Amino acid sequence: AQSVTQLGSHVSVSEGALVLLRCNYSSSVPPYLFWYVQYPNQGLQLLLKYTTGATLVKGINGFEAEFKKSETSFHLTKPSAHMSDAAEYFCAVSEVSGGYNKLIFGAGTRLAVHP
Amino acid sequence: NAGVTQTPKFRVLKTGQSMTLLCAQDMNHEYMYWYRQDPGMGLRLIHYSVGEGTTAKGEVPDGYNVSRLKKQNFLLGLESAAPSQTSVYFCASSYSGLAGAGTGELFFGEGSRLTVL
Numbered sequence: 001a002q003s004v005t006q007l008g009s010h011v012s013v014s015e016g017a018l019v020l021l022r023c024n025y026s027s028s029v030p031p032y033l034f035w036y037v038q039y040p041n042q043g044l045q046l047l048l049k050y051t052t053g054a055t056l057v058k059g060i061n062g063f064e065a066e067f068k069k070s071e072t073s074f075h076l077t078k079p080s081a082h083m084s085d086a087a088e089y090f091c092a093v094s095e096v097s098g099g100y101n102k103l104i105f106g107a108g109t110r111l112a113v114h115p
Numbered sequence: 116n117a118g119v120t121q122t123p124k125f126r127v128l129k130t131g132q133s134m135t136l137l138c139a140q141d142m143n144h145e146y147m148y149w150y151r152q153d154p155g156m157g158l159r160l161i162h163y164s165v166g167e168g169t170t171a172k173g174e175v176p177d178g179y180n181v182s183r184l185k186k187q188n189f190l191l192g193l194e195s196a197a198p199s200q201t202s203v204y205f206c207a208s209s210y211s212g213l214a215g216a217g218t219g220e221l222f223f224g225e226g227s228r229l230t231v232l
Binding site for chain 1: 157225
């Protein structure tokens with residue numbers, strides 16, 4: 001079974017600083033990879049995804065992630081943090097089981113942005 | 116544009132009571148899922164359905180039952196609630212879960228917070 005590891009359950013940055021959230025996965029085949037964001041008291045919404053093609057993926061709200069097969073990583077970055085980015089972020093990988101895709105989630109990283 | 120709707124949003128139960136969470140989606144998605152979210156553990160799949168009339172076990176199915184009598188609805192039941200089932204429950208749906216036929220991107224409801232005393 002595949003697994004997803006998110007390094008750091010809590011990350012704190014200053015407004016305007018670089019945001020870097022780390023995600024590593026285990027997979028024996030090229031995976032589909034996702035980042036979801038969860039704002040307080042809300043459901044998860046898709047931030048960006050990698051399926052095939054260009055390894056640098058751009059998402060909403062200025063976030064991007066780079067798929068690095070050699071490092072089995074899919075780290076999420078944003079050049080300049082905004083207060084509204086404070087949320088919990090989940091990395092996920094698709095797993096094929098019984099002919100169907102299911103998503104396997106990491107434990108999540110809570111991002112705090114301070115003035 | 117409702118998307119995925121969960122009811123109720125909050126519920127408090129006593130140990131041993133039963134209840135049902137309802138999930139409804141208006142996107143004509145074939146695939147529906149129930150996850151639970153616990154601090155430090157991310158989301159864990161309870162049960163899922165690949166189409167009307169079908170259900171399958173996920174990662175943590177014990178203590179839960181599900182039914183998919185209509186394509187747009189996916190019900191999660193707790194027959195005898197336990198304190199360990201205190202959690203936030205998320206329903207999700209996707210257009211296609213077939214390997215190679217889609218990315219498996221999920222659309223989520225806003226969650227149902229359940230407390231079992």
